[in-house]
Amino acid sequence: MKFYITTPIYYVNADPHIGHCYTTIAADCLSRYHRITGKDVFFLTGTDEHGDKIALAAEKKGISVKQFTDEMSGMFKKMWEKIGISYTRFIRTTEEQHINTVKTVFKKLMDKGDIYLGTYSGYYCTPCEFFIPKAKLEENNPVCPDCGRSVQVLKENSYFFSLSKYEKPLLKYLEDNPEMIQPPFRIDEVKNFISQGLNDLSITRQGAIWGIQSPTPEKYSVYVWFDALLNYLTAVDYTDNGTTNKYWPPDVQLIGKDILRFHAIIWPAMLMALGLPLPRMIFAHGWWTIDSQKISKSKGNIIKPLELIDRFGVDGFRYFLLREVPFGLDGEYSDEKFIKRFNSDLANDLGNLVNRTLNLVEKLFNGVIPGLYLSTEMENLIDTVMVNVEHFMNKANFSDALVEIWKLITQLNKLLDTEKPWNSSVDSAKQTISQCIAGIYLISLLVYPFIPETTRKIHVMFNIDFSENEIMLNKKNLTFLNGRKIGKREILFMRIKK
Numbered sequence: 001m002k003f004y005i006t007t008p009i010y011y012v013n014a015d016p017h018i019g020h021c022y023t024t025i026a027a028d029c030l031s032r033y034h035r036i037t038g039k040d041v042f043f044l045t046g047t048d049e050h051g052d053k054i055a056l057a058a059e060k061k062g063i064s065v066k067q068f069t070d071e072m073s074g075m076f077k078k079m080w081e082k083i084g085i086s087y088t089r090f091i092r093t094t095e096e097q098h099i100n101t102v103k104t105v106f107k108k109l110m111d112k113g114d115i116y117l118g119t120y121s122g123y124y125c126t127p128c129e130f131f132i133p134k135a136k137l138e139e140n141n142p143v144c145p146d147c148g149r150s151v152q153v154l155k156e157n158s159y160f161f162s163l164s165k166y167e168k169p170l171l172k173y174l175e176d177n178p179e180m181i182q183p184p185f186r187i188d189e190v191k192n193f194i195s196q197g198l199n200d201l202s203i204t205r206q207g208a209i210w211g212i213q214s215p216t217p218e219k220y221s222v223y224v225w226f227d228a229l230l231n232y233l234t235a236v237d238y239t240d241n242g243t244t245n246k247y248w249p250p251d252v253q254l255i256g257k258d259i260l261r262f263h264a265i266i267w268p269a270m271l272m273a274l275g276l277p278l279p280r281m282i283f284a285h286g287w288w289t290i291d292s293q294k295i296s297k298s299k300g301n302i303i304k305p306l307e308l309i310d311r312f313g314v315d316g317f318r319y320f321l322l323r324e325v326p327f328g329l330d331g332e333y334s335d336e337k338f339i340k341r342f343n344s345d346l347a348n349d350l351g352n353l354v355n356r357t358l359n360l361v362e363k364l365f366n367g368v369i370p371g372l373y374l375s376t377e378m379e380n381l382i383d384t385v386m387v388n389v390e391h392f393m394n395k396a397n398f399s400d401a402l403v404e405i406w407k408l409i410t411q412l413n414k415l416l417d418t419e420k421p422w423n424s425s426v427d428s429a430k431q432t433i434s435q436c437i438a439g440i441y442l443i444s445l446l447v448y449p450f451i452p453e454t455t456r457k458i459h460v461m462f463n464i465d466f467s468e469n470e471i472m473l474n475k476k477n478l479t480f481l482n483g484r485k486i487g488k489r490e491i492l493f494m495r496i497k498k
Ligand code: MSP
Pocket: 007, 008, 009, 010, 011, 018, 019, 020, 022, 023, 048, 228, 229, 230, 231, 255, 256, 257, 258, 259, 286, 287, 288, 289, 294, 295, 296
């Protein structure tokens, strides 16, 4: 019943932006979902703090790398607090425990013969932290094939990880376990890449100024990706004996599509070399774009999360990111889309349902919930929605899970429209209202992973003690709602004018 979920660890050379928030909110949503279905969740996130570009960013600011990484990593923590990220562990690659893990793994693989000394001769892209194979470079134009920036020429002694040795075992593993790579359309890309042949990977840098020192006679820095990927092992207390705590292996590793190869090829090969079970799922989501360009610091088209949160609230922000675009595909960001989603789904559908229902409880029943009733039709709908939400959440399909939940919201709004409890007999009004109350309560649980602050607000309005630890997604025992005096009402989502 354990559930281990990870986000990438974020480079600390830039403030957290919408792309970082996206992966982290998605991981938070899955974590909360699995918690309220009774699992023991371990949710890991953190910061990637080594590499020349980090050292250069510190130098530019005129402060020490230590001070810079402390400050920037603190910015990420602050942002996660602001948007309600319920992580279990925040890891930093500059931590003692992590440095030890990297050295331990390095030594182990050296002893095994999977790390050896050789010479690297080729190109390197510092912003991408990527060794570029010759075949990938255009003649006379040596720029990085990924980011288009100029590359560095390197010829130096280096330790290599014998990635090529794992080419066949990895392909076989992917044949047997295709579900490891998600969404399913990504697997061919990974397999094709492997089939073209894997080169051994240079995993040390001679001149690098800011990195973990390799446990070798020469004073080299460990390649940042070799260092960074191992954070997922540090966090589960990897030891010299090669053991971990109970959370290994990861159940879901969320990443952006740009870092799929690192996670779907190098990472599993490292784990195979260590003799550890591989992650159950590596899910690569798409990019948020503007005019089809990835939103990123280097493109200068950053969207500031705090500005969106000021306008739409934390839950408005979380909802938009999880609902607007199917997880896995790219999504074009626009203000109009944001406003439309907010007004139609949150203000009109959910907000109105809660507001109308509680208003009627006050007007018709002196603020006391008038009984507990669910028609067979509504019971069936709830059962179907619960089953479908589970199905979609197991596939990290957030938008379809929300579509399911909204079916229930739409149905209850319809019920109010057709039954008109303000204009019907007391008995009929009782049935309609109590049905809406039961429905809203269940909706408050179903939306909790996505918009937890809204759940808290609904519970306060229902006069229920709100304790996150006690939220469980089951629809049994709603009797405590019966005869309860409701609390103070508030508008959940104010319509936004353009
Ligand atoms: N430090 C590495 C990850 C190491 S994990 C062992 C890294 N960091 S990053 O800060 O550059 O990016 C982290 C994640 O943010 C990536 O998964 C990336 O895809 C995601 N995003 C950055 N910009 C994005 C968008 N515009 N849209 C969606 N996500 C994108 O890579």
